[in-house]
Amino acid sequence: MLGKTYHHATKHSYQSVQIDPNYVDPSTQPSSVKVYPKFYRRWQLNRQDPIHNFIWLTSAITLEKTYKDVTYQLRVNPSAGALYPTEIYVQMRGIKGIIDGIYHLEIENNCLTLIYELIDDGLENYVTPGKCINGFIFLVSCVYYRSSWKYKNRSLRYCLLDSGHHLGAIAASAYLHDRNTQLIFDFDKLTLNQDLGFENKEFVTGCVISGEAEEKQVRRLRLPIPFVNGTDYFQANSFIEEAYQATSGQISRQQKLADPQFNWQQTQFFESVWYRRSQRRLYKQPISQETYWRIFEDVKQPIPSEHFEEIEIFSVVHRVEGMLPGIYQGRNLIQAGEFSNQTGYLCINQSIAKDCAVTLFFVSDYLSYQTAMQIAGLMGHRVYLVSNYWGIDCSGIGAFYDDEAQAFLGTKKDVLYAMAIGK
Ligand SMILES: Cc1cc2nc3c(=O)[nH]c(=O)nc-3n(C[C@H](O)[C@H](O)[C@H](O)COP(=O)(O)O)c2cc1C
Structure with missing residues (x-):
């Protein structure tokens, strides 16, 4: 198999x-x-x-x-x-x-x-x-x-x-x-x-x-x-x-080695590492667009490895100031709409996926399953640390209805991981 x-x-x-x-x-x-x-x-x-x-x-x-x-x-x-x-x-x-x-x-x-x-x-x-x-x-x-x-x-x-x-x-x-x-x-x-x-x-x-x-x-x-x-x-x-x-x-895709360029302040970043937690409850609060894009950019920084699988991020925006709610593929809005009830349902009725500012889905069409899943986890870790760095809460979500999530996003790629960020 x-x-x-x-x-x-x-x-x-x-x-x-x-x-x-x-x-x-x-x-x-x-x-x-x-x-x-x-x-x-x-x-x-x-x-x-x-x-x-x-x-x-x-x-x-x-x-x-x-x-x-x-x-x-x-x-x-x-x-x-x-x-x-x-x-x-x-x-x-x-x-x-x-x-x-x-x-x-x-x-x-x-x-x-x-x-x-x-x-x-x-x-x-x-x-x-x-x-x-x-x-x-x-x-x-x-x-x-x-x-x-x-x-x-x-x-x-x-x-x-x-x-x-x-x-x-x-x-x-x-x-x-x-x-x-x-x-x-x-x-x-x-x-x-x-x-x-x-x-x-x-x-x-x-x-x-x-x-x-x-x-x-x-x-x-x-x-x-x-x-x-x-x-x-x-x-x-x-x-x-x-x-x-x-x-x-399974052999992963290959890429040229490149280091990520993070510009985090050491003491503040140490605090993100130290106080990182999964938020159990979110309060339907909006987050600023500036913070959202900062998180997004840092998560997309290079993974320092020659072995690689591309992970695509779908963001279902519910509450980001100045952004139209809807499904975004990377930076592009592909379907406008208010989808928080759907993402809550898709993540097996977990309220964090409904009450957050953005529900993220990591999808991939990979060659090596182990590499793809670990890169998804590594990017998930960046989401935690960078969100917490900018005062935003976050949780990983491993439980979701796979086929329905895929159909909702309109992708044929496998959904590997979901995350909720918000306040
Ligand atoms: C791969 C993965 C999947 C997870 N899935 C869920 C989830 O579906 N729902 C949830 O509330 N928390 C989920 N979590 C968060 C864990 O419950 C949490 O990391 C754990 O309880 C430890 O708490 P901490 O992250 O605050 O240290 C997930 C975490 C990981 C790493």
Whole structure:
């Protein structure tokens, strides 16, 4: 099956949501913490150290919230249903005072666990063959059962969108620490999963390189890494496993590498990263046209990657000062009208999609499903950060009626993700 087939197999419709409304017993939620055995060496992250701070801010817990007796630890990155399937690994090479190795970031305990020491081998062999990176290689992976526990097959989408958000969080921390980034989507993920000891329960999705590249062969990891489960119990989902395997080898479109040129003020941008939240309720307030276009322009800035999928943005404008309400394809109005009730309905009757100023839909005609979904998530992360930067609220929306949304927008491309921005 092609990537599109897997997306289509996880569509929501009015009927499918009625039949399976995704109710789960919260007491059965699998743990969202991966902890390597205690014999591994660990270092507590010290926020005074800029290297530690760079890594910490990619994934930091920024708020604890209790809802119906369950405490949620909310983070710099959003996650569908706050289930956080993503894990972060970072390889560091040639950094003063740090052993060259692959580290797992233990988000809950704020520490780095050294799971592999490098000699002439390393992650470069898989992600950027022929090069040696002095600096950082971040890997984002998904412990998919954390999400499939609730969202079943549709969690395929959420794992990939969440990964894209996590890549966006890494990019934001890099911006704040003046570090370059290059995203890598096409690489030998299956061999890497095997060598990282992930079995069928965790899979690598994306990669960020930050550092200096040198022409040099780096060997494949010389030793196996033991399997450690990222949940306390596990139930396999054969659809997710098959979909991941089948879409891992899809080659993305190629583009020339270009860096985004953001002009954010550091302190204010740090606050956006730190206080970023998904808004649960919006109050039908208009936003200014200037702010809307600023958000739009920053979201459309280049994605620093040679691997690429074009994501087109449809904006359904409800309340932007001086703009005619209606459906916009990019900057062009394609149908004037007041559509807030329709977007509320299309997003499974979620009031944020009705009461917002603009409902955004990200659509694409892609070659690589994994790349397209992660770029949609990454752009979604920009929407959050830039909206919050300009004092506008926002939420990602993964739940929508696929076919009806497509028909409403008048597109044949797949709808990958929706977002609401407003006040
Ligand atoms: C891929 C994705 C899909 C989401 N879908 C929805 C949604 O359909 N409705 C909603 O209210 N929130 C949605 N959210 C927001 C999450 O519920 C939210 O990120 C999570 O509860 C953590 O809260 P925070 O973003 O404030 O840190 C989504 C987030 C992501 C990343």
